[in-house]
Amino acid sequence: MIIAPGWTYGNRVRLLENGEEYYPAVFAAIRSARREVLLETFILFEDRVGRELQGALIDAATRGVRVEVTVDAYGSPDLSAEFLGALSAAGVRFRFFDPRPRIFGMRTNTLRRLHRKLLVIDRRKAFVGGINFSEDHLADFGPMAKQDYAVEVEGPVVDDIRALMESLIGAQPMLRTRPWWRLPGFPLPAREPRPDGAAITFVWRDNANHRDDIEQHYRAAIRAARRDVLIANAYFFPGYRLLRELRLAAKRGVRVRLLLQGVPDHRLMRWAARTLYDFLLRSGVEIYEYCERSFHGKVAVIDDDWTTIGSSNLDPLSLALNLEANLVIRDEALSRELRSRLELLIRNHCEAIDPQRARRRTLWRQLLSYFIFHVVRRYPKWAGWLPMREQRVVFAKVDGTTTEAARRDAA
Numbered sequence: 001m002i003i004a005p006g007w008t009y010g011n012r013v014r015l016l017e018n019g020e021e022y023y024p025a026v027f028a029a030i031r032s033a034r035r036e037v038l039l040e041t042f043i044l045f046e047d048r049v050g051r052e053l054q055g056a057l058i059d060a061a062t063r064g065v066r067v068e069v070t071v072d073a074y075g076s077p078d079l080s081a082e083f084l085g086a087l088s089a090a091g092v093r094f095r096f097f098d099p100r101p102r103i104f105g106m107r108t109n110t111l112r113r114l115h116r117k118l119l120v121i122d123r124r125k126a127f128v129g130g131i132n133f134s135e136d137h138l139a140d141f142g143p144m145a146k147q148d149y150a151v152e153v154e155g156p157v158v159d160d161i162r163a164l165m166e167s168l169i170g171a172q173p174m175l176r177t178r179p180w181w182r183l184p185g186f187p188l189p190a191r192e193p194r195p196d197g198a199a200i201t202f203v204w205r206d207n208a209n210h211r212d213d214i215e216q217h218y219r220a221a222i223r224a225a226r227r228d229v230l231i232a233n234a235y236f237f238p239g240y241r242l243l244r245e246l247r248l249a250a251k252r253g254v255r256v257r258l259l260l261q262g263v264p265d266h267r268l269m270r271w272a273a274r275t276l277y278d279f280l281l282r283s284g285v286e287i288y289e290y291c292e293r294s295f296h297g298k299v300a301v302i303d304d305d306w307t308t309i310g311s312s313n314l315d316p317l318s319l320a321l322n323l324e325a326n327l328v329i330r331d332e333a334l335s336r337e338l339r340s341r342l343e344l345l346i347r348n349h350c351e352a353i354d355p356q357r358a359r360r361r362t363l364w365r366q367l368l369s370y371f372i373f374h375v376v377r378r379y380p381k382w383a384g385w386l387p388m389r390e391q392r393v394v395f396a397k398v399d400g401t402t403t404e405a406a407r408r409d410a411a
Contacts, residue, residue: 010196018137018147029152035123036067039069040070041071041076042132046079061092070169097391117129126154127151127153128151128153128310129310130310131149164204169393207323219241222249230300231259238319246283247279261289298326
């Protein structure tokens, strides 16, 4: 069995908020690379952010750095031949995850996407979060600019992140380790003195051996919470077991707060999330909708030193279909900083959902909510009935031919 590695200690971690903090750190790291750049992302657009990334990757490859880029073919379907050709000419190995032809203009690769956002530099530094490479992660994009988070990390956990990325492109097999139930401290390490730095475990979701690893960590942390649970998530529609843990935590006196989208970019998912409000509010869960702009974060803070940051939403797509990756971090300083930033959003840019107002629903709205709840909840199961086609990672092609970098790699 292939499973997520255990806890690593002595890591250094830095919180990055929005593109204003994330992109300068990422581009500086790529420009300082000496041996290797590994990158995975869901979205890469040919806008000012994508072009700056392209320039940094070309500079690195021109210096002789090994540069491997993998993007999801559904999330990034329209990259031009000129954009790809410039990367290829410099020696960048550029791949697409699960490219599929369109039928009558419709994309056929909508399920089980590569939704991870990962970057590893020289086996020493990594970036993990929810931020794509597109200018809508910058505040000056306008009202639909996204609010999001990532972390820069150094330390032994970088090896685990790199191993997953290398396995995707076939550069090395994943290590076989013990089943998760034999790992010491899974999913929470013991509360005991640790070496300097953060304790971190790298957790991912796939459609083989790690179908619910991320959700398991959430549930275990909520179950162990003693004072405070603060979850900020763009698309919130988890399964019943996680909802039950939230209700039980609130009923035993833990303060449970949810920070969710108030300016939706997908109205169906917002409607689905609101069908859960009454269920949660009656148990004492506090719900806040972020109304300044579009919320895209996938983070949580529990008690004094448990934090998760990554690509996984708490909805059926992320929890049951997509390839996702999160860091789970035990570090008091990081937890304090993230909680402070989220609470600043709650105070200044969120609307608290009034439990009394949330309950006033007509019979028609209740029936519609019930229907939407069960459709969204069962969507992954229905998708699972479809034949499981092979999802391949293939080199990009320019004008119908394999890129020069791919040809050199195969030689």
